[in-house]
Amino acid sequence: MDLSAVQAALSDKSYSTLAPLCDELLLQAASRGTTTDEWPHAVHLLAHLYLNDLNSARFFWKSLPQEVKDASPELAAVWRIGQCLWNRDYAGVYTAAQGFEWGPDLADFTTAFLESYRQRIFQLLTSAYSTISVADVAHFMGMSEEDSTNCMFRIPPS
Template sequence: MDVSAVQAALADKSYSAVAPLCDDLLLQGAARGVSTDDWPYAVHLLAHLYLNDLNSARFLWKSLPQQVKDARPELSAVWRIGQCLWNRDYAGVYTAAQGFEWGPELADFVTAFLESYRKRIFQLLTSAYSTITVADVAHFMGMSEEDATNYAVGNDWSLDAATKMLTVRKPKAQTNQKLDASKLQRLTECVFHLEN
């Protein structure tokens, strides 16, 4: 099966395009009865995790024959990350991702996944907390306390060094543009014209 489009997306670091591309190619191959022995299942699975599409990742994993799972250690390593995500084992995600020697095809992708995941977790922490301990941030972010503090302070949180508490700075709410009366009038006339 020709996976050059998947390899090109990986080379371009277009990681968000990989899962839909893999899904389409795999379905096309199955419709033609093409062998999937050389299919990049680990890339495909990681692509769904990158998009935070856990249901599709689980479905892909469950659809794989056991001999494929057993024969590909990288695939099993990606699945360990997926299991941690599914179980909301935040620290486990980092442990699983950093605890495997990734091949050249996946190393950059795993790094990009971790960066994306870390940003999502930081956004969740920002929306869920007004204050949080440095230790908790380090746990959720898969970092040392020093690195977690630097990351948080670098994102405009403030640190009380005595209590080791971080105060979350909420992002400013975006204000919507106001529609002036003349634009509203033109829109109303346009809709009226189209309906009549």
């Protein structure tokens, strides 16, 4: 199976293209009866989370055979992030992402995911609250109170 396009997207940090690319390649492989033993399941799952497409992520996870889930600690770690997102465990997302030793394919991708997630949460907070405590900002953004205070003072008001 030729996964060079997936590797190229990872190398180019074109993370937003990965979910549709992986979906298409997996469909092509299935239609040809090609084995997917070397499929980058963790990358595929994280790609859906990166796009905030939780329904597709859940569907992909549920479609995986149990032996695939059991064979990859990295895939299980990505799924823990997905579970936190699904349950709106904001702080848990950061804990799950930072609490695993990611391999070379996912280290930068996970960092980019966290940056994107933190930006989405910040936008949500600024649109939802006219005032919010520093402790709450720190909780939602997975930062210390000091870091969240510094972050708030660097962002220009809209």
